[in-house]
Amino acid sequence: MRLVAYEPPRMLCVAALESVRWNLAPLYTGPEDERLEADLAQTVEDANAFSGRYHGRVGTLGAADLAGAIEELEAIRELLQKAETFAYLHFCTDTADPTRGALLQKVEERSAAVATELLFFQLEWAAVPDDRTNELLADDALSDWRHFLESARRFRPHLLSEPEEKVLAEKQPTGLSAWVRLFTQVTQTIEVPFEGKDMTLDVALSVLYDPDRDRRQRAGAAITEALQDGLPVRTYILNTILADKWVDDRLRSYPSWIASRNLGNEVEDSTVQALVDAVTSRYDLPARWYRLKAELLGIDELNEHDRYAPLLPDEREVGWDEGVATVLDAYRSFSPELASIAERFFDGYIDAPPVSGKQGGAFSHPAVPSAHPYILLNYTSRRTDVMTLAHELGHGVHQVLAGKLGLFNSSTPLTLAECASIFGEAVTFSRVLADESDPRGRLALLAGRLEGMFASIFRQIAMNRFEDLVHNARREEGELSAERFGEEWLRTQRAMFGDSVQMSDDYMMWWSYIPHFIHTPGYVYAYAFGNLLSLSLYARYEAEGPSFVPYYLELLSAGGSQPPNDLARRVGIDLTDPAFWSSGLEVIDEQVSEAETLAHATSTA
Numbered sequence: 001m002r003l004v005a006y007e008p009p010r011m012l013c014v015a016a017l018e019s020v021r022w023n024l025a026p027l028y029t030g031p032e033d034e035r036l037e038a039d040l041a042q043t044v045e046d047a048n049a050f051s052g053r054y055h056g057r058v059g060t061l062g063a064a065d066l067a068g069a070i071e072e073l074e075a076i077r078e079l080l081q082k083a084e085t086f087a088y089l090h091f092c093t094d095t096a097d098p099t100r101g102a103l104l105q106k107v108e109e110r111s112a113a114v115a116t117e118l119l120f121f122q123l124e125w126a127a128v129p130d131d132r133t134n135e136l137l138a139d140d141a142l143s144d145w146r147h148f149l150e151s152a153r154r155f156r157p158h159l160l161s162e163p164e165e166k167v168l169a170e171k172q173p174t175g176l177s178a179w180v181r182l183f184t185q186v187t188q189t190i191e192v193p194f195e196g197k198d199m200t201l202d203v204a205l206s207v208l209y210d211p212d213r214d215r216r217q218r219a220g221a222a223i224t225e226a227l228q229d230g231l232p233v234r235t236y237i238l239n240t241i242l243a244d245k246w247v248d249d250r251l252r253s254y255p256s257w258i259a260s261r262n263l264g265n266e267v268e269d270s271t272v273q274a275l276v277d278a279v280t281s282r283y284d285l286p287a288r289w290y291r292l293k294a295e296l297l298g299i300d301e302l303n304e305h306d307r308y309a310p311l312l313p314d315e316r317e318v319g320w321d322e323g324v325a326t327v328l329d330a331y332r333s334f335s336p337e338l339a340s341i342a343e344r345f346f347d348g349y350i351d352a353p354p355v356s357g358k359q360g361g362a363f364s365h366p367a368v369p370s371a372h373p374y375i376l377l378n379y380t381s382r383r384t385d386v387m388t389l390a391h392e393l394g395h396g397v398h399q400v401l402a403g404k405l406g407l408f409n410s411s412t413p414l415t416l417a418e419c420a421s422i423f424g425e426a427v428t429f430s431r432v433l434a435d436e437s438d439p440r441g442r443l444a445l446l447a448g449r450l451e452g453m454f455a456s457i458f459r460q461i462a463m464n465r466f467e468d469l470v471h472n473a474r475r476e477e478g479e480l481s482a483e484r485f486g487e488e489w490l491r492t493q494r495a496m497f498g499d500s501v502q503m504s505d506d507y508m509m510w511w512s513y514i515p516h517f518i519h520t521p522g523y524v525y526a527y528a529f530g531n532l533l534s535l536s537l538y539a540r541y542e543a544e545g546p547s548f549v550p551y552y553l554e555l556l557s558a559g560g561s562q563p564p565n566d567l568a569r570r571v572g573i574d575l576t577d578p579a580f581w582s583s584g585l586e587v588i589d590e591q592v593s594e595a596e597t598l599a600h601a602t603s604t605a
């Protein structure tokens with residue numbers, strides 16, 4: 001259903017993909033920019049002054065003074081985050097350049113030192129007795145900071161003493177952060193020799209979308225072989241991450257490996273468990289689809305390299321300019337305001353082409369509220385790349401809207417952070433589908449959409465089951481072998497596909513390039529959470545039409561200024577109701593049925 005009258009897109013000046021590189025000058029003109037060093041020095045000075053004023057006194061502050069202190073703290077954090085953002089983004093476009101790595105390391109070390117100096121604030125605040133904090137939080141002077149202060153106290157039972165926290169914070173750059181960076185370096189420089197060229201992993205993975213089965217199988221085999229190199233190093237890194245998390249959880253008295261992530265996401269363990277149970281109980285949905293896909297492709301037995309095969313052999317490439325126009329057009333049909341925010345990203349805030357040494361995948365980095373967010377892509381002209389652009393722009397507009405609230409109130413927990421991105425995909429998809437009248441074309445589009453949802457809901461929950469197994473196994477059995485990781489990976493992936501896809505033993509090492517297991521243990525279920533939430537939101541939009549739009553914009557603009565449950569309630573959703581998950585899965589069930597009907601119609605036509 002088309003809800004908003006079509007408006008022709010504003011003429012956008014589009015550039016060749018290779019020249020779509022971001023411009024970091026709004027942050028700093030380059031690594032030599034004197035302001036970078038000056039800002040870092042300023043944060044040290046400000047942090048010392050802040051500590052001199054408030055250390056040992058946080059519990060004695062009145063509401064107005066407390067509000068003033070938070071504003072100062074936010075300003076220091078913002079300056080620090082600006083430097084960190086620059087160093088990180090500069091590193092991302094050439095992770096193999098040692099000077100970029102060195103700059104990132106330097107900024108992280110300086111940042112850790114400042115963070116250490118400021119730690120006392122959160123610790124002292126967490127130590128204030130409840131009756132006193134209730135009194136303070138009722139004061140209007142703190143109305144802007146209520147959720148920030150309340151959520152800072154949720155970690156109260158898990159905080160250590162100040163000297164202990166300081167040691168942990170200071171050891172971070174050479175501890176956990178160092179392992180994450182090593183992982184990034186060893187994965188981003190993986191080269192896959194294929195058809196006479198050395199491809200980046202991302203480019204090689206994109207060949208799995210090729211219509212030619214033989215080409216897909218050869219690419220898959222080449223990736224498997226490339227992943228073999230360095231597997232012992234990546235195995236050791238994951239073991240170290242698992243052990244580090246275990247130690248952390250023990251020191252901080254978390255009852256399970258996932259508990260700290262759930263607390264960080266502001267969701268109950270039981271809510272997450274209900275999500276996992278709901279999705280794993282519907283593994284019949286991907287299996288139903290892949291059985292149909294095998295029929296449609298005329299392949300007896302799909303294997304792991306056939307999952308992304310296009311239904312139409314002639315799926316054409318979507319050039320950068322067309323991809324951009326499609327997404328902006330779709331955003332505009334939903335909300336011209338949202339589209340104009342998205343358009344601004346094309347003024348130097350997107351880095352689009354895949355380049356050797358560049359960070360893989362895609363992300364939208366919020367930068368700092370006083371600057372503009374940045375989007376990194378590895379655009380390879382597939383339809384999925386268009387959806388990725390729609391996805392990252394969803395994050396981007398959310399970050400711009402929420403950024404108006406300032407640093408502390410803008411950042412949303414992961415579960416809601418994935419909501420705007422997936423909504424952006426849904427809007428784009430429905431627009432693209434509406435423009436396609438050929439039933440075969442519609443079926444191909446539906447296939448892409450379903451596979452997107454299987455990847456972002458079911459695959460993520462299957463990955464969460466892998467994480468659950470290996471975190472627990474590391475705790476009970478000690479260091480795990482590459483084979484053991486491989487077995488658990490295969491077991492959890494096979495559970496999702498049932499008999500619809502034959503995952504060969506070669507697939508055993510494909511866990512080893514996935515960055516989420518390393519940089520944010522427990523992250524992946526947030527995708528499933530955000531996706532199912534988005535499906536419900538989009539269903540609401542379809543039912544309510546344009547009157548829904550202002551509520552949606554309000555939800556995004558509220559950033560992280562309230563708990564997720566309260567934010568969701570603004571758009572009429574109760575996250576604590578387990579039935580809510582099933583209703584999102586029903587939407588997928590309907591789409592699988594629609595695909596089955598279309599497949600039948602096209603085969604008999």
Ligand SMILES: [Zn+2]
Binds near residue numbers: 391395418421
């Ligand atoms: Zn995302």
